[in-house]
Amino acid sequence: xxxxxxxxxxxxxxxxxxxxxxxxxxxxxxxxxxxxxxxxxxxxxxxxxxxxxxxxxxxxxxxxxxxxxxxxxxxxxxxxxxxxxxxxxxxxxxxxxxxxxxxxxxxxxxxxxxxxxxx
Numbered sequence: 001x002x003x004x005x006x007x008x009x010x011x012x013x014x015x016x017x018x019x020x021x022x023x024x025x026x027x028x029x030x031x032x033x034x035x036x037x038x039x040x041x042x043x044x045x046x047x048x049x050x051x052x053x054x055x056x057x058x059x060x061x062x063x064x065x066x067x068x069x070x071x072x073x074x075x076x077x078x079x080x081x082x083x084x085x086x087x088x089x090x091x092x093x094x095x096x097x098x099x100x101x102x103x104x105x106x107x108x109x110x111x112x113x114x115x116x117x118x119x
Contacts, residue, residue: 002075043117044071046110052099058088061099065106072109080105 013021046068052061062081066074084101087093 043114056099058085058095058098061102065103069106069110072113077105077109
């Protein structure tokens, strides 16, 4: 969920009387349960994970990993990937080091995705 959507829902919720808040919560829980039923029973697997190309840029690595880990919500990773990109561009950390960190970040987020998939 985007920050804007979460903020809008929160704003609406605050303006409703308590009984209507409970109704909204019940509806959200209904949608949540329904979406779990509609999901595939097996956890989506990453597409072929390609090794980094010779001289690959950090941006190209992020695009490559995004294709492989298509199921991940990239907005949840934005802050961490931006920090790694800053380390490369502003502080001279090598592209190879940053790419290794970004690869580890994608693996970490995928593992979290798997853990929470059927909850």
